[in-house]
Amino acid sequence: MTITRRKFLEAATATAVAGLVQPVLAQAASPDKVLTAQTGQIEIRAGQKKLDIPVWGYGGASPGETLNVEQGGTVSLSLKNELPEDTTIHWHGIRTPNNMDGVPGLTQKAVATGGAFQYRFACDDAGTYWYHPHANSAEQIGRGLCGPLIVQEQRPLAVDRELVWVVADWQVTQDGQVSHAYSNMHDNSHAGRFGNLITVNGQRRPLIDVQPGERIRLRLINAAAARILSLDIPGVSGWWIALDGQPIEPRGLRGDPVYVPPGGRADVVLDIPTGMDPGKILEIADATYRKQRNTLASFKLSGKQVRGTPLAAPQKLADNPISLPNLDGAELKEITFEGGAMGGLRSALLDGEKLPIRQLAQRGALWSTNGKIWSSLDEIAQQDKLFNLDTGKSYVFRLQNRTAFPHPIHMHGHTFQVIAVNGKKKSTPEWRDTVLVFPDEQVDIAFVADNPGDWLIHCHVLGHVTAGMIAAVRVG
Structure with missing residues (x-):
C-alpha cells in the first residue's frame, strides 16, 4: 500500500x-x-x-x-x-x-x-x-x-x-x-x-x-x-x-x-x-x-x-556562485528508496550481508538505498560508497521513492537543481540541498560534483536515518 x-x-x-x-x-x-x-x-x-x-x-x-x-x-x-x-x-x-x-x-x-x-x-x-x-x-x-x-x-x-x-x-x-x-x-x-x-x-x-x-x-x-x-x-x-x-x-x-x-x-x-x-x-x-x-x-x-x-x-x-550542471553531458545515476511500513521491501544487503526483512527489522534496519543498508556511519566510512563520482563532472540523480511515506532527501557538500518531477521537466529549475520526495514520486536533481570528499545523502526524517536511510557518495 x-x-x-x-x-x-x-x-x-x-x-x-x-x-x-x-x-x-x-x-x-x-x-x-x-x-x-x-x-x-x-x-x-x-x-x-x-x-x-x-x-x-x-x-x-x-x-x-x-x-x-x-x-x-x-x-x-x-x-x-x-x-x-x-x-x-x-x-x-x-x-x-x-x-x-x-x-x-x-x-x-x-x-x-x-x-x-x-x-x-x-x-x-x-x-x-x-x-x-x-x-x-x-x-x-x-x-x-x-x-x-x-x-x-x-x-x-x-x-x-x-x-x-x-x-x-x-x-x-x-x-x-x-x-x-x-x-x-x-x-x-x-x-x-x-x-x-x-x-x-x-x-x-x-x-x-x-x-x-x-x-x-x-x-x-x-x-x-x-x-x-x-x-x-x-x-x-x-x-x-x-x-x-x-x-x-x-x-x-x-x-x-x-x-x-x-x-x-x-x-x-x-x-x-x-x-x-x-x-x-x-x-x-x-x-x-x-x-x-x-x-x-x-x-x-x-x-x-x-x-x-x-x-x-x-x-x-x-x-549564489554555484556551478551550473551541464545537462547535455550529465551522467544519470538512479537512487531507489524502499522499505518501511506498508512497503514492498523483502530483503536487502546489510553491511554486505543479504538478509530477509524480518532479520533486518530485528536489527532496526528498515529502509534501503539501492537495495543496501549501512548500519552505522563507521560502516559507511569503511565500505564501498553508493557511487564514485568524478570531480568536476555533472550528474543527475534520479530519486525514486518506492515507499508509503514522504522523504526529505538531503545531500551534503553540494547544492543541486530540481530539474524534473515524475518525468516532467521544470521550466525554471530551483536550487535545493533538501528535496521532499513524496510516495511513488520520482525527482531528478542535477549538480556538479565539484567538492571532493565523501558526502552523505540521506533522508532528514531523523528516525529514518536511524533506521538506515543514509548512504554516501565519493567525489574524486
Whole structure:
C-alpha cells in the first residue's frame, strides 16, 4: 500500500524604499569563539501550565545563538563538548570543505565528552542555514541541539525587520515531562516522530508585536524530526523569496503550497496590513496537515503605522556562485528508496550481508538505498560508497521513492537543481540541498560534483536515518 502526496497530507493529522533598513552585515566569527554543547533548560508556557523542559543546547539554550556572517566571510569557532556523549556540528546547506562537514567517522573524529574541535570555513553562499549534530542525530537534535546560521547577502534585501524562526516539536507527557523516546520501531518505520508541542525559538505560540505597514523578512528553519511545514497567514500579503538559502523568483503566499520539510528552510517577505484596529491578532499557522491546523505564532498590530502605501513586490535576490550542471553531458545515476511500513521491501544487503526483512527489522534496519543498508556511519566510512563520482563532472540523480511515506532527501557538500518531477521537466529549475520526495514520486536533481570528499545523502526524517536511510557518495 502506498500513500499519494494528497492522501498523505489529508490522512496525517496533520528595490530599496525610503524608511526601509538593510541588516547590518556581521563580521566573521572570531577564531576564539566557542560554542559549548551542554545541558540546559527552557521554560515553555502551554495554556496555564509552565513546563520546564530539559534540553541539550549550544550554550545550554535551544535553539542556540544565531551565527551571522557576511557572504564570503569565514566562520571560525571551537566546539566544546560538555554533553555525556560524543557529538559534532554539521553545517546544514553550507558547501564546506569535507573535513568541516561534521560527520563522525566519515569526515572527522567525533568530539568526545570534554573534548573540542575547531571549525573554520568560508561561506560563499548567502542565505538561511542551520547547524546541528550528526552524531546520534535523532536524540541530540530531538533534545534541542541546533541553531541558525545566517549568511547575509552582499546587497541585502531592504526590509524593516528580520525574524529568524527555528521550528521544533516535542513529545510532552501528561505530567509535563518530555518523552525521551526519540527513536522507536513504529515511528522509524512510519512517517517519523511527531511531537505534540510545537515551538518557535523555544516558545509555544509566541505573540510578536508588529507595526502596520511594516515589511518583515522571515527566515524559517524546520528543525523538527519529521513534521513538514507550509505557512498560512490570513490577512497578510507575502512572497516566498528563497528556499534552502537559494533565491527563487518571488511567488505569492496565496499560490500553490510551498512545503518546508525537516531540514529545509524558507525565506518569506511579509507586508503587515494597514487599516486594522490596534491589537488585531494575525495568526501564522502550519497548514500542511489538513485535519490539524497548528498555530506557530501570532502577530499583534501595535505602534505607529510605518507606511500607508503598499510597497512593490520584492525583486529576486542575486544568485549564489554555484556551478551550473551541464545537462547535455550529465551522467544519470538512479537512487531507489524502499522499505518501511506498508512497503514492498523483502530483503536487502546489510553491511554486505543479504538478509530477509524480518532479520533486518530485528536489527532496526528498515529502509534501503539501492537495495543496501549501512548500519552505522563507521560502516559507511569503511565500505564501498553508493557511487564514485568524478570531480568536476555533472550528474543527475534520479530519486525514486518506492515507499508509503514522504522523504526529505538531503545531500551534503553540494547544492543541486530540481530539474524534473515524475518525468516532467521544470521550466525554471530551483536550487535545493533538501528535496521532499513524496510516495511513488520520482525527482531528478542535477549538480556538479565539484567538492571532493565523501558526502552523505540521506533522508532528514531523523528516525529514518536511524533506521538506515543514509548512504554516501565519493567525489574524486
